Amino acid sequence: MQMQFKYLTMLTQISEWFNIPIFALEIINPNPITARGICKIPGYIRDSYTVKKFDSIDGLARKCGVRPEAILLLNQMEQEILREGETIEIPWQVKSSIVNPHFGYDHSRVEQDIQTLYEMYSMFQVRVIGESEQGRSITEITIGNGPLHVHLNASFHGNEWVTTNVVMQFVQDYVHAIATGGHLYGIPAETLYTECTLSVVPMVNPDGVEIAQYGPHDEERPVYRSMLLHEGVTFQDWKANARGVDLNNQFPTNWEIEKNRKWAKIPAYRDYPGAAPLTEKEAIVMQKLVEEKQFHRVVALHTQGKEFYWGYEGIEPKESALLAARFERASGYKAVQMIDSHAGFKDWFIATYEKPGFTIELGEGVNPLPIEQFESIYRDVIGILVEAIRPL
Known part of the structure; x- marks a missing residue:
């Protein structure tokens, strides 16, 4: 999340207001002492919020896990006065996962x-x-x-x-x-x-990942099917790259040994070291x-x-x-x-x-x-x- 600052603000203050280690702020903000203009706040997103009756800056800050100053800064507010029905922005720390490891990556x-x-x-x-x-x-x-x-x-x-x-x-x-x-x-x-x-x-x-997960494109399927070579092998078994070469047999160290003993002598779904390193x-x-x-x-x-x-x-x-x-x-x-x-x-x-x-x-x-x-x-x-x- 990025924030715009009108006034000179210490990164130590931002660290305290957002409960973020000063070390983390210094990594992504070029000036390690102060923030003026744009400052990046890691691990937060901003969200629009419609003020309800009895809402207060202190209450919203507690709900967000930040100090009241964080909400005031985000909205460029100088007073903690909220009006029912107005829209403000509040910062939420990201707690849900961006990465979903339970689905295969393409x-x-x-x-x-x-x-x-x-x-x-x-x-x-x-x-x-x-x-x-x-x-x-x-x-x-x-x-x-x-x-x-x-x-x-x-x-x-x-x-x-x-x-x-x-x-x-x-x-x-x-x-x-x-x-x-x-x-x-x-x-x-x-x-x-x-x-x-x-x-x-x-x-x-x-x-190779695309072929293993989805198979080749329809127009390429006959060519790639010919590289499967063995009965019962499917595209899910594909180890090679798109040219039927095993990338982990491609490096020069004793490549000739692998070339001579690998069963695949032509492009294949696995185990073909290529024509040369x-x-x-x-x-x-x-x-x-x-x-x-x-x-x-x-x-x-x-x-x-x-x-x-x-x-x-x-x-x-x-x-x-x-x-x-x-x-x-x-x-x-x-x-x-x-x-x-x-x-x-x-x-x-x-x-x-x-x-x-x-x-x-x-x-x-x-x-x-x-x-x-x-x-x-x-x-x-x-x-x-x-x-x-x-x-x-």
Whole structure:
């Protein structure tokens, strides 16, 4: 919510009047000492209200959970006199969820919710870092200003779209905790914000997610049906991007091994590594993001298995084992150092930068996991996400 101020007003006063931590106000208002003109108030919306008989500023303020000065400021009123029937604006703190994790995210909804969260809280930066093979935007969210730089992503695979639900819920919980002086997994949100700069890509493979959820467009259906290859396979099983390439087999680290042993030798709904490394737009976007930001750690969310992979060919640093122990304690997920897999995002990051990288396999069952698992998945994994953005 934005407010117009006629007079010089201290952010400390606004903090007290709206019951918002001064830290949260300073994040989104460029002048950390005073507000003059426009000031952003995180986590609030303004609503029209028709004054009823016996209403008072004090009574409305108590109902809204703010000080009377907040209502006076919002309406540019100098006296606490209300007239029955007049319309004023009152501030409501947002308590309902913007993110609805009980419905699968597609590309349009994730973009809409990112924008709504930004308008509501303004505590993160948003930018488009590239586009998919079918021209859908790939968006990065950045939260925090700490020296530790961490990257988190979801939906590398189309039929693992529930990972986007987890990431979006985490982003909402994080910014709400900042705005209200709250905690995440027992850690003050302000502490996390000042310790870590977190990069989040909620949907790496928007085309694959669309195909897995809705199937291809009618005119494309014959082409995509030919990529299913196996009897009984449906579009819900689609892991690949729009060109039938598995994005998590697209990275240069021992790509030839995966190429030679994967069953798919042509574009398919899963397991085709492509004609060469880094041929797909989405994989190139992720490579360039890592090269630009030089992250200290990366975490990729996948499904399923209730385990996570933290090593690669013995190249991983000692820090990886320490973080893996933290993740295991926080989640109950099994820590697996080595698996026989190459050319993945995590593999490439560890091999290229010799820094910690993790693949987290959320939930249990058969992909796509039912959305009914969301609550238990999120309850298990939030500890990992918080530990990932904490210094050792």
